[in-house]
């Protein structure tokens with residue numbers, strides 16, 4: 454059988470991971486990244502059990518692990534430092550935190566080792582369902598499989614005219630990667646709540662701290678960059694000293710976005726990652742879902758069936774996890790912004806008291822057990838087993 458070829462738009466976490474996976478399955482792969490280098494803007498990232506399990510499956514995690522921090526516990530506390538919710542981060546809730554750049558560096562290295570070609574400064578502007586990407590110079594790149602891994606504002610998705618919707622929620626997050634551990638626990642993530650504002654603090658690899666500040670967009674003082682130290686010290690008095698340190702670092706700013714895409718493929722073209730299911734990062738699952746879905750995609754399209762049919766099977770198998778997680782991620786965002794202050798401790802207590810609630814909301818954390826890819830002898834998805 455001749456080697457099959459994939460063209461991927463986007464050299465972020467999704468495009469690089471899928472490139473590595475397809476390369477390992479014997480495909481020739483080209484990844485187009487519009488930036489002049491493989492670069493991740495913005496601080497740290499927490500990788501959950503499902504993401505780690507996929508990286509372990511491809512033996513990539515041992516390289517990445519020393520660059521991050523393993524968390525043992527997540528604590529949500531109120532403005533006075535009182536604990537509202539406590540979660541053990543073990544079993545299928547295990548979590549590691551990394552500087553984002555480390556994650557893309559290791560994925561890019563692994564993709565290249567698997568034979569993928571990464572072309573930087575290659576701006577993709579369109580795609581054809583028959584199996585091609587088009588770049589800004591009008592050049593056409595044909596493939597047996599074509600993938601849009603080009604993020605929230607995916608050009609590939611737009612070209613497929615799938616009637617997708619991109620909407621911005623009224624929440625913003627400012628993120629920082631700070632070269633100190635002076636106000637950070639070695640193995641615990643803290644989330645400090647005060648009215649509509651939240652401050653997350655966690656270790657992110659040797660000598661570094663990942664901090665995020667979340668707030669409603671209408672809260673101008675909270676959104677401001679550089680940091681309005683006084684305003685944050687008023688809402689979070691227990692972190693007064695930490696804000697003096699945070700204010701010395703550069704922050705990056707993002708709105709919460711949601712992508713609703715009725716289909717994830719057309720012909721030989723598939724969408725993965727934020728291009729397909731962008732969601733608020735409230736559950737820290739964007740990269741985890743991207744990784745799980747990419748793994749399932751690589752396995753299914755590497756079977757004997759025509760790519761178009763394999764893509765339909767793939768979506769049928771994995772999509773419900775992303776859809777459910779996105780709904781919960783939106784609910785969580787609504788809860789932190791709109792619910793009356795008096796009711797929030799009750800909800801936190803309920804999630805603390807009844808683990809089943811966390812299991813439901815965090816369904817994706819269960820990982821590969823949810824989507825075992827089993828193909829029958831003809832390469833069809835064996836749904837009886839799933």
Ligand SMILES: Cc1cc2nc3c(=O)[nH]c(=O)nc-3n(C[C@H](O)[C@H](O)[C@H](O)COP(=O)(O)OP(=O)(O)OC[C@H]3O[C@@H](n4cnc5c(N)ncnc54)[C@H](O)[C@@H]3O)c2cc1C
Pocket residue numbers: 462463464465466467468485486487488497498499500501575576577578602603604605607608626628707725726727728734737738739740741742743
């Ligand atoms: C504030 C915030 C915090 C988050 N925290 C977490 C977390 O803790 N844990 C977690 O799992 N997830 C988190 N996520 C989600 C996670 O970052 C994304 O789900 C993940 O990065 C998706 O990867 P992707 O490859 O699909 O998209 P992206 O990371 O957006 O990568 C897309 C790539 O495509 C390139 N590109 C775009 N357009 C083109 C084009 N036309 N041609 C060529 N290249 C193009 C871009 O330059 C980029 O490199 C967070 C997201 C945000 C916004």
